[in-house]
Amino acid sequence: DIQMTQSPSSLSASVGDRVTFTCRASQGITNYLAWFQQKPGRAPKSLIYAASSLQSGVPSRFSGSGSGTDFTLTISSLQPEDFATYYCQQYDTYPFTFGPGTKVDIK
Amino acid sequence: EVQLAASGGGLVQPGRSLRLSCAASGFTLDDRAMHWVRQPPGKGLEWVAGISWIGDRIVYADSVKGRFTISRDNAKNSLYLQMNSLKTDDTALYYCAKAYCSSLNCHFDYWGRGTLVTVSS
Numbered sequence: 001d002i003q004m005t006q007s008p009s010s011l012s013a014s015v016g017d018r019v020t021f022t023c024r025a026s027q028g029i030t031n032y033l034a035w036f037q038q039k040p041g042r043a044p045k046s047l048i049y050a051a052s053s054l055q056s057g058v059p060s061r062f063s064g065s066g067s068g069t070d071f072t073l074t075i076s077s078l079q080p081e082d083f084a085t086y087y088c089q090q091y092d093t094y095p096f097t098f099g100p101g102t103k104v105d106i107k
Numbered sequence: 108e109v110q111l112a113a114s115g116g117g118l119v120q121p122g123r124s125l126r127l128s129c130a131a132s133g134f135t136l137d138d139r140a141m142h143w144v145r146q147p148p149g150k151g152l153e154w155v156a157g158i159s160w161i162g163d164r165i166v167y168a169d170s171v172k173g174r175f176t177i178s179r180d181n182a183k184n185s186l187y188l189q190m191n192s193l194k195t196d197d198t199a200l201y202y203c204a205k206a207y208c209s210s211l212n213c214h215f216d217y218w219g220r221g222t223l224v225t226v227s228s
Contacts, residue, residue, distance in 0.1 A: 034214045036152075043202055043221060044144075044152065049214035056216075087152055091214055094166045096142075096154040 002026050002090050006099035012107040017078045021102045023071045023088035032092035035064055035073045038101075039084045047086075048073065078104070109133040111219025113203050118225045123193055129186040129203030129219055137161075137181035140206035140213060143188050145199035146221070155201070156188065160209035170196075193226045200224075 003026035013019050023033065031051035036044040046055045048064035051071055061076040075082055083106055088099040115127040129141070143155040156167045156177040165177055176189040186203050200221040206213040 032212075032214075036215075036218075043218040045218065046214070046216050049207070049216070089152070089154075089215075091212065094157075094211075095168045096157075098152040098154070100151050 001095055002029065002093055002097050004088055004090055004097050004099035006086075006088060006102050008102060009100065010103040010105065012105055013078050014107045015078055015080055018074065018076055019078055019104065020072055020074045021086065023066075023073070023099050025069045025071075025090055028068045029090045029092035031067045032090055033064075033066065033071050034089045034091060035062075036087045036089065037082075037084045038087065044087065109205065109217045111203050111205060111217060113201055113219050113222040116201060116222035116224045118227065119193055120228050121193060121195055121226055124189070124191045125193060125224060127188040127190065127201055127222060127224070129188075131184045131186070131205070131219075134205070136179065136184045136186070138209050140209055140211050141177075141179060141186045142204045142206065142215065143177060143186075144202045144204055144218075145197075145224075146202070147199045153199075157206075157211050158186070159211050164211055166211060190224070193224075195226050197224060198226045 005024045033051045035048040038044045052064045063074050085101045085103045087101045110132045113129045142157040158177045174192045178187045202221040203219045204215040205217040207216045
């Protein structure tokens with residue numbers, strides 16, 4: 001199975017901050033990488049697919065990059081509604097696997 | 108508006124069975140692959156199973172293979188997960204997720220409201 005790791009596991013930030021977190025795959029997955037946002041008690045929400053394509057309706061402050069094994073998600077200016085946990089997922093090879101998540105909370 | 112809602116969860120004893128359903132609205136199920144993903148309380152996400160748009164290709168996580176069966180009824184716009192021989196490790200919130208395309212090698216674009224399965228004696 002392809003193992004997904006994320007760093008950091010958590011971070012504290014302020015509204016308006018630029019935040020970046022990373023996701024690494026244990027083997028190359030070209031660009032078959034998605035990012036999801038999950039708030040407490042809610043279903044995950046799709047943000048990014050194909051490593052850098054923005055899901056319809058997602059604000060442009062979210063952006064993704066990377067290919068192969070190393071990927072990043074950037075929020076250019078953190079908004080109050082962005083405090084959540086972010087998961088990456090590879091959909092290159094079955095079984096699809098998720099990273100353990102990065103929790104973003106208020107500093 | 109695309110909506111997915113999982114149902115059928117509950118408290119069940121180890122070794123027993125449960126059938127989950129996922130009702131879809133706002134789109135036509137029959138041209139999209141569909142998946143089940145679960146999340147144990149306080150933990151991360153685990154992909155469980157996926158089915159292509161006409162059900163001719165099905166894949167399972169090793170942890171559920173041989174015990175769970177994914178199926179769909181496109182006429183009813185519904186997805187199902189039959190869970191047999193349940194174990195305490197199957198305790199989780201179960202989500203259904205819609206793929207962007209008809210094949211299984213495709214990203215998820217919408218997730219439904221989950222249903223909680225608790226396996227305990």
